[in-house]
Amino acid sequence: MTAGAQGQEAHETDPQALPDSAERLRVARIGKPHGIRGEVTAQLFTDEPEERLAPGSVIIRIAGDQTVDRITTLLTVTRQRWNKSVALLSFREINDRDSAEALRGSTLYVEVPMEEDSDDDGWYSHELAGFACVDSAGEPLGTLKELITGSAQDLLVVTATSGEDVMVPFVEEIVPEVDVENQRIVLTPPPGLF
Structure with a gap:
């Protein structure tokens, strides 16, 4: 088995597995679609959504469907906004309601440098x-x-x-x-x- 295959296998079996130089931080879980243009609702797990989910941010998506292999894909945030108290996200790769529905239940992560986690009073x-x-x-x-x-x-x-x-x-x-x-x-x- 090649090193790349081992790394891919680690990502499939352990969603927290990362290279030593980075750490994965869970930031949101995708809910239902909102509208017909691919926008989705999101349950946030970060106290810095404006930074972590800013337009242009590349997000790691792990599929929420437990009946299939846990698929890992990358999404690029194009828009983040609020509808009353509900966070809404749009991604470059998702353009319609059906594609947005396919994301439902997925968990979103960002990779952060290890140095960012130097605060002894904070944990993930x-x-x-x-x-x-x-x-x-x-x-x-x-x-x-x-x-x-x-x-x-x-x-x-x-x-x-x-x-x-x-x-x-x-x-x-x-x-x-x-x-x-x-x-x-x-x-x-x-x-x-x-």
């Missing part, structure tokens, strides 16, 4: 996913499913030991410690959250 979702969540006494509360970034505050989605997903505000009072080395997050949740 894939860096924390799978971390054990414990209370201040070390008792298990669950496993981190994902980090959702928001304009007001970030949220941790924790799959509790009961199997239920619990949304935890990512604030210092409730999340006093993130131990990256031991892949552990200490939580001090209010009573009744778990």
Whole structure:
């Protein structure tokens, strides 16, 4: 198997696999088409949509359909706008409603240089996913499913030991410690959250 084929296989099996010089950041999930000219709605996962999804940005699309191979393609943003509180995106490669419908459920990523991730107080979702969540006494509360970034505050989605997903505000009072080395997050949740 050639190095290129191995790299392609890694991208198909691990959507976070990248060269050492870059990191993949999830920025959006495509929703339903909007209109007839290929525009789509988008659920945003970035607090910098104006920068990450600016016209001219090249976006990595991973197909959301789990019944087929996870297809990776590149899209170029031509327009980003808001319709009330809904983000709308247009791409150079998508010109009609049928093509836009084919994108539904896809996840969009951008590649960022490693140097951009030098802030010790910030994390991307894939860096924390799978971390054990414990209370201040070390008792298990669950496993981190994902980090959702928001304009007001970030949220941790924790799959509790009961199997239920619990949304935890990512604030210092409730999340006093993130131990990256031991892949552990200490939580001090209010009573009744778990």
